[in-house]
Amino acid sequence: MPVGNKKLPExxxxxxxxxxxxxxxxxxxxxxxxxxxxxxxxRVRQLGTTFLTxxxxxxxxxxxxxxxxxxxxxxxxxxxxxxxxxxNEGLLCLSAALLHDIxxxxxxxxxxxxxxxxxxxWTRHIILGDTEVNTVLRRMGEDFxxxxxxxxxKTHPNKLIVSMISSQIDAxxxxxxxxxxxxxxxxxxxxxxxxxxxxxxxxxxxxVIKATGMHAVEDYIMSRYQMYWQVYFHPVTRSAExxxxxxxxxxxxxxxxxxxxxxxPHHFESFFRGAITLEDYLDLDESVAMYYFLMWQKEEDxxxxxxxxxxxxxxxxxxxxxxxxxxxxxxxxxxQLFADLGVDPAYYLVVDSSSDLPYDFYRPGEEExxxxxHLLMPDRRLRELxxxxxxxxxxxxxxxxxxxxxxxxxxxxxxxxxxxxxQIKDILHLKLGKVER
Numbered sequence: 001m002p003v004g005n006k007k008l009p010e011x012x013x014x015x016x017x018x019x020x021x022x023x024x025x026x027x028x029x030x031x032x033x034x035x036x037x038x039x040x041x042x043r044v045r046q047l048g049t050t051f052l053t054x055x056x057x058x059x060x061x062x063x064x065x066x067x068x069x070x071x072x073x074x075x076x077x078x079x080x081x082x083x084x085x086x087x088n089e090g091l092l093c094l095s096a097a098l099l100h101d102i103x104x105x106x107x108x109x110x111x112x113x114x115x116x117x118x119x120x121x122w123t124r125h126i127i128l129g130d131t132e133v134n135t136v137l138r139r140m141g142e143d144f145x146x147x148x149x150x151x152x153x154k155t156h157p158n159k160l161i162v163s164m165i166s167s168q169i170d171a172x173x174x175x176x177x178x179x180x181x182x183x184x185x186x187x188x189x190x191x192x193x194x195x196x197x198x199x200x201x202x203x204x205x206x207x208v209i210k211a212t213g214m215h216a217v218e219d220y221i222m223s224r225y226q227m228y229w230q231v232y233f234h235p236v237t238r239s240a241e242x243x244x245x246x247x248x249x250x251x252x253x254x255x256x257x258x259x260x261x262x263x264x265p266h267h268f269e270s271f272f273r274g275a276i277t278l279e280d281y282l283d284l285d286e287s288v289a290m291y292y293f294l295m296w297q298k299e300e301d302x303x304x305x306x307x308x309x310x311x312x313x314x315x316x317x318x319x320x321x322x323x324x325x326x327x328x329x330x331x332x333x334x335x336q337l338f339a340d341l342g343v344d345p346a347y348y349l350v351v352d353s354s355s356d357l358p359y360d361f362y363r364p365g366e367e368e369x370x371x372x373x374h375l376l377m378p379d380r381r382l383r384e385l386x387x388x389x390x391x392x393x394x395x396x397x398x399x400x401x402x403x404x405x406x407x408x409x410x411x412x413x414x415x416x417x418x419x420x421x422x423q424i425k426d427i428l429h430l431k432l433g434k435v436e437r
C-alpha cells in the first residue's frame with residue numbers, strides 16, 4: 001500500500017456554481033472522491049423532499065461535501081503561518097470536511113426516524129470499516145481513519161480543528177446555506193463568505209473572527225435564521241416528509257403482519273430486522289427507494305398504494321397550525337372522527353413540530369456543543385459575539401418552535417357523512433385557526 005500523500009502532477013478542478021471552482025491538489029483527496037462510498041453521495045439529495053417545494057433543489061450530498069472541502073481548503077490558506085495553526089493538520093481537516101456527510105442515507109432524516117438509524121454512526125462505520133474510504137485513509141497511517149472519525153464526531157482533542165467543521169460558524173454551514181439558497185432560488189442564504197474567510201483567525205481552542213468582520217457575521221447569522229424558516233422548515237416540504245415517513249412506517253407494519261408484497265422490499269430487509277450490515281446500508285440510496293415507491297403504487301394494500309401515489313404525484317397533505325392545548329382537548333376526538341370516515345389516523349393525521357435556535361451563547365452547566373462565536377478585539381481580547389452585536393443579541397438564546405397538524409383535506413370535500421365532516425371542519429377551522437392551502 002502506498003504510504004503518505006503526494007501532490008498530483010496537475011491540479012484537478014471541479015466547476016462549481018457556488019464557489020466557481022473547487023481545487024484538489026492532494027492525491028489523498030482525489031482518491032477519496034473516487035471511492036464508491038463517496039460516489040454514492042451523488043444519489044442522495046442534500047435537501048431530501050425539498051425538491052417537491054422548490055423544484056431546483058435537486059443537488060446532492062456529493063455537491064455539498066465537495067463545497068465543504070473547498071471552504072476548508074480556503075480557511076487553511078488563511079491560517080497558514082499564523083500562531084496556533086499546525087500546517088501538518090491540513091490533510092486531517094480536508095479529509096474530515098470531505099467525508100463529514102458520507103453516512104447519510106436516502107431521505108436521511110425521515111429514514112432515520114422510522115428505522116432508528118443515525119447517519120453519524122454510519123459515517124463512523126464507513127470511515128473505520130472495510131471500505132475503499134478506509135483503505136485510502138490508511139495510507140496516512142493506521143490511526144488516520146480514527147482521527148478523521150474523531151474530528152467529525154467532535155471528540156478529537158484538537159478543538160480548533162473540530163470548530164472548523166462543526167461550530168456556529170464553520171465550513172459545513174457556510175457551504176450548505178449558500179448552496180441551498182442557490183438551488184432553491186431564494187435570496188435568504190447569501191452572505192459575504194469571502195469577507196468572513198479573510199477575518200477568520202485560529203486560537204488554541206476555536207476559530208475566532210476579527211472584530212472588523214462582525215457585520216459579515218451578523219449577515220451570516222440572519223441568513224441562517226431565514227433559511228431555516230423559509231426553506232428547511234417549509235410546511236410543504238414537511239408535508240412531503242410526513243408522507244414519506246408514513247410510507248416507510250406502513251411498509252414496516254405490513255412486513256410485521258407478513259403481508260404478501262407484490263414487490264417485496266428486499267433492500268429494506270435488514271432494516272426491518274434491526275441487523276443492518278454496512279453493505280446493506282450502502283446499497284440503499286434514493287434511486288433505489290424511489291423505485292420501490294413507484295412500484296408500491298400497484299400494491300393491493302390501499303394505504304401503501306395511496307401514500308406512494310401521493311408522494312410520487314405530489315398530492316400532499318394540507319395543514320393547520322395549532323397550540324399545545326389542542327393535544328389535550330381535541331386530539332382524541334379528531335382521531336375518532338377521522339376513523340369514523342374510514343381514514344386511519346395513524347397514517348393520515350400527523351402532528352409535526354419544528355424548532356430552531358439561530359444563535360446561542362455559553363450557558364454554564366449545560367452539556368451543549370454550541371460553542372459561541374468570539375470576536376478578536378483590537379486589544380487581542382476575545383468578546384462573545386452577542387455582547388458586541390445588537391442584531392445578534394436580539395435573537396440570542398431564543399428558540400422558535402411551531403407545530404402543524406397534517407391531514408388529507410380532500411376527504412372532507414367528498415359527499416357523505418356530512419355531520420362528521422362538519423365536526424372535523426369546526427375543529428380545524430375554529431379551534432385551530434385558518435386552514436393553510
